[in-house]
Amino acid sequence: MEEGKHLRLADAGGQVARVACVPLPKPAGPTLGWGGGAVRFRRWLACTEAGQDAALQQRLGAPYGEALVAGDPEVDMEQVGRFIGATQTVYLASSGARMDAAPTWVEVVLDPAGEEVARGLPQVIAPNVTDDVPLRWTGQRLPRGQAARRYAFSRTLQVAHVDATSYELLYAMAKELDARDEVVLVGAGDEGREALVLRPDGVPWCAFLEGRVDGERYQLLLHLSAMELVQPFVGGEEGRARPWPPLGAARAPAASGADHAEEKPQGLLAYWDPPAVGARLEEESAPPTAKTLPPAELLRREVYTKSSRGLLAVRKLLVWCTHKAEVDRDFPAYVVHWTDYSPGRKEPLQRTVRPAPTEAEALALAEGLVAKEIVKGWVKS
Amino acid sequence: MAKAVVVTFAGQASSFDLAKLERAKLYGARRRLPLDAEGEPCRRAALTLDGGLLLQSGMSAQGYVSEAGVYVANDALVALDASGQAMEKLPTTLGEPQEAEEVPARRLFDVRVSAVYVLTPRELAPELAARLAAGAVLRIDFKFRPDFRRESAFLLQNDAGTFAVIGAEQPAPWLDRAVGPVVEATEEDDVSDLDLEMWF
Numbered sequence: 304m305e306e307g308k309h310l311r312l313a314d315a316g317g318q319v320a321r322v323a324c325v326p327l328p329k330p331a332g333p334t335l336g337w338g339g340g341a342v343r344f345r346r347w348l349a350c351t352e353a354g355q356d357a358a359l360q361q362r363l364g365a366p367y368g369e370a371l372v373a374g375d376p377e378v379d380m381e382q383v384g385r386f387i388g389a390t391q392t393v394y395l396a397s398s399g400a401r402m403d404a405a406p407t408w409v410e411v412v413l414d415p416a417g418e419e420v421a422r423g424l425p426q427v428i429a430p431n432v433t434d435d436v437p438l439r440w441t442g443q444r445l446p447r448g449q450a451a452r453r454y455a456f457s458r459t460l461q462v463a464h465v466d467a468t469s470y471e472l473l474y475a476m477a478k479e480l481d482a483r484d485e486v487v488l489v490g491a492g493d494e495g496r497e498a499l500v501l502r503p504d505g506v507p508w509c510a511f512l513e514g515r516v517d518g519e520r521y522q523l524l525l526h527l528s529a530m531e532l533v534q535p536f537v538g539g540e541e542g543r544a545r546p547w548p549p550l551g552a553a554r555a556p557a558a559s560g561a562d563h564a565e566e567k568p569q570g571l572l573a574y575w576d577p578p579a580v581g582a583r584l585e586e587e588s589a590p591p592t593a594k595t596l597p598p599a600e601l602l603r604r605e606v607y608t609k610s611s612r613g614l615l616a617v618r619k620l621l622v623w624c625t626h627k628a629e630v631d632r633d634f635p636a637y638v639v640h641w642t643d644y645s646p647g648r649k650e651p652l653q654r655t656v657r658p659a660p661t662e663a664e665a666l667a668l669a670e671g672l673v674a675k676e677i678v679k680g681w682v683k684s
Numbered sequence: 685m686a687k688a689v690v691v692t693f694a695g696q697a698s699s700f701d702l703a704k705l706e707r708a709k710l711y712g713a714r715r716r717l718p719l720d721a722e723g724e725p726c727r728r729a730a731l732t733l734d735g736g737l738l739l740q741s742g743m744s745a746q747g748y749v750s751e752a753g754v755y756v757a758n759d760a761l762v763a764l765d766a767s768g769q770a771m772e773k774l775p776t777t778l779g780e781p782q783e784a785e786e787v788p789a790r791r792l793f794d795v796r797v798s799a800v801y802v803l804t805p806r807e808l809a810p811e812l813a814a815r816l817a818a819g820a821v822l823r824i825d826f827k828f829r830p831d832f833r834r835e836s837a838f839l840l841q842n843d844a845g846t847f848a849v850i851g852a853e854q855p856a857p858w859l860d861r862a863v864g865p866v867v868e869a870t871e872e873d874d875v876s877d878l879d880l881e882m883w884f
Contacts, residue, residue, distance in 0.1 A: 335762070335764070336761070336764040337760055342749060343749055345746065345748070350742070352740065355740075382737070387732065387737070390733065391731045392731075393731045394718050396720035396721070396722070402726065406720060407718070409717050410715070410717075411714065411715045411716075415712050417708075451821070455800045456797060457797045461856050464859065513793055519860050520859060520860045529707055532842055533844040535710055657747075658753065664754055
């Protein structure tokens with residue numbers, strides 16, 4: 304069994320035990336591969352800010368097909384193709400400038416139809432599953448089959464004993480629930496009546512304990528649901544069918560920093576999962592050190608043009624050796640860049656960028672792109 | 685018209701239209717918006733840790749590369765099982781009759797749920813209608829789109845309608861007296877580390 308976290312759990316009589324709570328092992332899923340080996344997902348730079356369509360239009364005017372034939376203003380060969388590792392989220396002002404100060408956050412409340420109904424200061428919901436305040440049985444019990452038909456349980460944690468005392472308590476819980484073929488709603492917070500919030504601003508989970516025994520063995524599972532099995536919104540909250548009463552024995556935890564609590568939809572499950580606030584790291588990798596890198600070398604350049612309604616469309620192949628891979632692992636050895644410019648299109652400038660480890664591989668990719676994209680009416684310049 | 689879920693039960697075929705059930709459609713949603721000093725919405729961007737690149741929308745590409753760094757097109761990728769053997773892609777089950785078996789409702793507690801659909805009958809055979817109305821849970825093989833994972837759909841009915849709960853079964857291990865402790869009980873445990881949702 305995987306390692307888990309400690310929490311305290313109280314039974315119907317108020318007896319408390321320190322127990323472990325562990326996730327169920329994930330079913331082994333397939334992995335992706337190619338040529339008998341594993342593959343790795345990577346992101347890389349496709350263009351710099353100066354190479355984007357808006358910047359080119361500003362600099363060159365529109366249309367700018369002739370400039371793409373004469374030169375390569377859309378490509379920075381010293382940067383494009385570089386693998387992107389760890390990044391930090393930043394925010395740009397509406398003017399496009401990078402902000403010097405943290406943005407102001409507002410929380411927008413959308414109704415089930417997706418319409419904005421309120422906005423105000425963000426509410427912060429603190430986690431309430433801690434190691435010092437026990438989860439408690441509420442008086443709400445449901446037959447196991449009924450609970451399975453009313454709630455979508457998208458998370459399950461297994462509650463496990465850590466010593467002989469907790470074994471006795473958990474086994475007794477599992478045995479009682481199994482014998483009665485019931486699940487019991489558990490609550491968090493000082494009164495043991497709140498939905499479970501496992502992380503800051505997390506979803507409040509409706510949590511049911513389910514137990515099974517087999518001789519001296521037991522399973523005690525905490526099934527978490529954030530959604531009832533009911534019909535979706537159809538033109539009015541009153542019109543939505545919830546044919547059973549809401550779980551009155553548990554309530555949503557209070558939010559702090561809120562002066563507009565009345566905007567929050569009521570009901571145990573009527574919460575949302577907001578995006579994390581502030582910067583975050585997206586991937587793991589060490590930051591590159593500053594160094595002077597050798598310049599890239601262009602190996603192949605082919606330009607194809609086509610006139611359509613008086614506008615010049617351009618397709619262009621560039622293959623270059625970065626000469627950087629040996630000194631900076633963030634760079635591939637070679638890069639293949641395909642430009643597709645069509646001034647009459649909604650997105651005039653599109654591109655395909657592929658890294659390659661060898662010149663032969665890069666040229667093979669290049670041949671594939673030319674064969675696929677240059678089919679009819681294109682003239683090599 | 686989208687393909688239906690087709691179920692065969694007791695020798696009779698039934699079919700259902702399906703619509704995904706999502707939390708926001710039931711309870712609404714809240715979104716947090718960043719505003720600049722003028723009160724206008726900000727745009728999100730990413731900065732590399734060395735501060736050298738500011739990545740805005742459309743400036744990056746992504747894909748798979750082999751261990752040797754060779755770019756691998758998506759249509760050349762294969763799925764590998766735990767032993768490294770290539771797996772066959774499973775076709776969608778939509779539009780194809782799937783034999784239903786009645787299972788105990790408690791099996792739903794062993795399912796790692798990946799989606800929930802509201803089912804609207806196109807054709808509902810009397811035997812299936814009767815079993816669902818009686819509270820039975822029926823399992824069929826289910827694949828919304830072709831891929832490599834095997835999943836089940838558990839069909840059930842309650843007073844609000846008919847639903848399909850989709851997922852793979854994942855039974856929990858049995859624990860006995862001899863098992864554990866699974867976590868070393870120490871006084872140094874930090875309460876702030878109790879972030880259970882990190883597992884999901």
